[in-house]
Amino acid sequence: MRSLVVFYSRTGTTRTVAHEIRKCLGSDICEIKADNYPRGPIGYLMAGWDAMAKKLPDIKYHKGMTGVPSGYDVVLIGTPVWGFTMASPVRSYITQNKGRFRKLAFFCTQGGSGSDQTFSSMEELSGLKASAKLALTKKRVKQGSYLEYVKGFTGSLNGS
């Protein structure tokens, strides 16, 4: 199974999970970058505003990486929850690649709630049902007590 992990992370939590998923599946990986949401209060406000307004910011990929889904059996898309929905750079990515995904799985990190709404909006936007979903709190990731959840998530995609 050829898999690609594509994710956006503003403060590093979703990045930690994405790299763990990549390790479990032996996937290729691609980090989405956007200039609009720097760390700090201004970036936070911009992020909240754009998520609510369903903005589609310009995105690029981290150097040497590509998020092009063709050739992959499954693309695993990761996002932080922003205002009970996906982060705006992930909205841009799915919008740009709609119709090019064979199979999708989603993962997110959050403060405490909003993952169900986030996954529903990602399914609606992509036009595909996710084959697997994983929601983790930032606290769990920081504590390091999330690995068994990642194994369950990746295992369900492998059919084990």
Ligand SMILES: Cc1cc2nc3c(=O)[nH]c(=O)nc-3n(C[C@H](O)[C@H](O)[C@H](O)COP(=O)(O)O)c2cc1C
């Ligand atoms: C603008 C903004 C809105 C957020 N909205 C929510 C939310 O609706 N529900 C929630 O549980 N956490 C929310 N959070 C917290 C993030 O989802 C959480 O900290 C996440 O793990 C950050 O991921 P990252 O470190 O990969 O950027 C929000 C964070 C930001 C910046």
